Amino acid sequence: MASFPSEILKYFSSLIEKETAIQYTSTNGHLLENRLRDVAKTWGYADIEAFWKEVQTRGLRSVERDMVLDLATNNETSFFRDPEVFDFFRNEFIPKSTSANSIVKIWCAATSTGQEPYSLMMTLAQLKDLGIVRNYDLLATDFSDRVLKQAQAGIYSQLEVHRGLPAPMLVRFFDQVMESGSTLPKFKAKADLFRNVTFRRQNLIEPWANQGPFDIIFCRNVLIYQDVESKKRVIARLASVLVPGGYLVLGGAESLLGLSADFDMQIYGKACVYKLKSQLKTSP
Ligand SMILES: C[S@@+](CC[C@H](N)C(=O)[O-])C[C@H]1O[C@@H](n2cnc3c(N)ncnc32)[C@H](O)[C@@H]1O
Structure with a gap:
């Protein structure tokens, strides 16, 4: 109270x-x-x-x-938060996603300080090393300019990289940097991680311009703070910018129960994801 x-x-x-x-x-x-x-x-x-x-x-x-x-917003995030989601992305979604020549379109719709999109980009880079090459476009959005600024810079403190980022990935994908006035090193994402990524301000409850269609949307740990009607509206609009059969990934404590009939829930290992049906019941 x-x-x-x-x-x-x-x-x-x-x-x-x-x-x-x-x-x-x-x-x-x-x-x-x-x-x-x-x-x-x-x-x-x-x-x-x-x-x-x-x-x-x-x-x-x-x-x-x-x-x-x-x-007013909660910006809590970390690298590879809920690792099972990244297992789904790595082992199920990407290998099965269309031909190697087409572009996989990904949207991180509440990106916070960027750990989520960088986790996806690192996963794609690792798959490339294994010969699984996918051309991709990643759109990373958030309503807060403050968090987007950090996401765009791709610079993280020791504490932030220790939350979820395996040491070999830190070495491979980040450079150590010293910021002026600081005695502690920080870690900056290497230039090649930024390729094909766009960071943009986007309030989920305001109109969206020229987006999609996306193959997969990560909208994790943001709808949880909204009232039911707003959640329904946002989910219907997310559905309208997904390709048929595209995936919506929510946070671990979120579900579409009572919010949308346009998706089938699917379980992969410990991950629960939502696959868009071919015929939509709700209009955005
Ligand atoms: C808890 S963080 C989640 C970050 C990341 N998706 C994750 O799961 O680790 C929630 C983010 O949603 C953003 N947010 C809250 N309301 C929003 C809105 N209406 N439109 C866009 N972003 C919003 C906040 O700024 C915050 O960065």
């Missing part, structure tokens, strides 16, 4: 829900409280109440609004 007045929670939670479909209620309001405290501190206010008082008289400035929306 948040300890700040409910009118403040209501104001910021409705702004966040309208812009991102992320829901904050009295039960997870304390998370929002922590995040708003950071916003207030950044702009030099003593506390959230002081920030709120000022906002009431002069309205929210666009830089403050962007920061509130950015901090």
Whole structure:
């Protein structure tokens, strides 16, 4: 339960829900409280109440609004998060995907700081070493400019690479770099990993321009924060930009149960993925 007045929670939670479909209620309001405290501190206010008082008289400035929306999101991610999904991608999806000459189109729809798309790119590079060559285009999007900036730079701290990235892959795909003013080394993805990858800002609940069709969409650990109607709308739109028989991959704690009848659930080892039916029941 948040300890700040409910009118403040209501104001910021409705702004966040309208812009991102992320829901904050009295039960997870304390998370929002922590995040708003950071916003207030950044702009030099003593506390959230002081920030709120000022906002009431002069309205929210666009830089403050962007920061509130950015901090409202959970950016938790890691390399090869839920490894079974990457086993599916490596052992099932890619070997069975069309001819070697066609382009496999992949969309990471909530890419956060980039560990997910880099995990896919490293997997594709390893398959290439084994003679399984696939031409691909990878689109990596997120609604937050802050996380996209890191994703695009492909630079990770020691802590970040220790979360899920096997040492041989670190050596093969990353260069050690020293950033000015830092005493600890960081790790930058090598140039060839960036080939055929586009990073772009995209809010899943806003219109999408000229995308798809994709062979596979990773939309992991983002819908979990949205209300049911927003989830249904986003999933129907994801279905509309997948090729027939294309795959939708959700997070480990997410499912399409009660949200869409356009997919068949398929289990590969420990991975649960969704295959688009040829006839869609829902229109986006
Ligand atoms: C928990 S991270 C998941 C990252 C990655 N997919 C994974 O599973 O490791 C959720 C990401 O979704 C993004 N996000 C939240 N709402 C969004 C929206 N409406 N449109 C696009 N991205 C959104 C956040 O900025 C955040 O980076």
